[in-house]
Amino acid sequence: MAIVKALVPVAWADGVYDVKEKETIEALLDAFEATDDEKVAMREYAAEKKTVDDINLQDLSAEDRRLLLQHAVLLTFVDGEQGDAERSFLGQLVEKLKVPKEEADELIESSAARAKRLLELL
Numbered sequence: 001m002a003i004v005k006a007l008v009p010v011a012w013a014d015g016v017y018d019v020k021e022k023e024t025i026e027a028l029l030d031a032f033e034a035t036d037d038e039k040v041a042m043r044e045y046a047a048e049k050k051t052v053d054d055i056n057l058q059d060l061s062a063e064d065r066r067l068l069l070q071h072a073v074l075l076t077f078v079d080g081e082q083g084d085a086e087r088s089f090l091g092q093l094v095e096k097l098k099v100p101k102e103e104a105d106e107l108i109e110s111s112a113a114r115a116k117r118l119l120e121l122l
Contacts, residue, residue, distance in 0.1 A: 002059035009050040010072040013089035020078045065097040073111035
């Protein structure tokens with residue numbers, strides 16, 4: 001659940017936790033096989049605006065951090081486009097996660113390309 005919890009601030013990156021972001025978080029809760037109690041707790045957590053400072057690195061392994069970054073990029077495209085606030089947030093997230101810049105750039109680029117391909121299917 002740590003990855004999903006860390007995605008909540010990403011969903012708030014543009015200042016709005018919109019329907020598409022909520023649906024995506026819900027889908028991830030299902031994908032990560034969250035219990036009903038975990039789903040309720042996550043909804044309550046997500047109800048108020050979160051920032052990059054709310055991400056607890058202690059809950060995330062090095063592999064989790066990279067997976068989080070990839071999911072974060074996809075989440076920034078969920079409403080159809082990645083705005084300036086979301087791009088800025090991803091930069092803050094890279095710093096917070098302490099992923100080396102070159103590796104982070106590759107992860108972001110490949111995830112953005114994947115997100116754009118998926119958008120074409122919708």
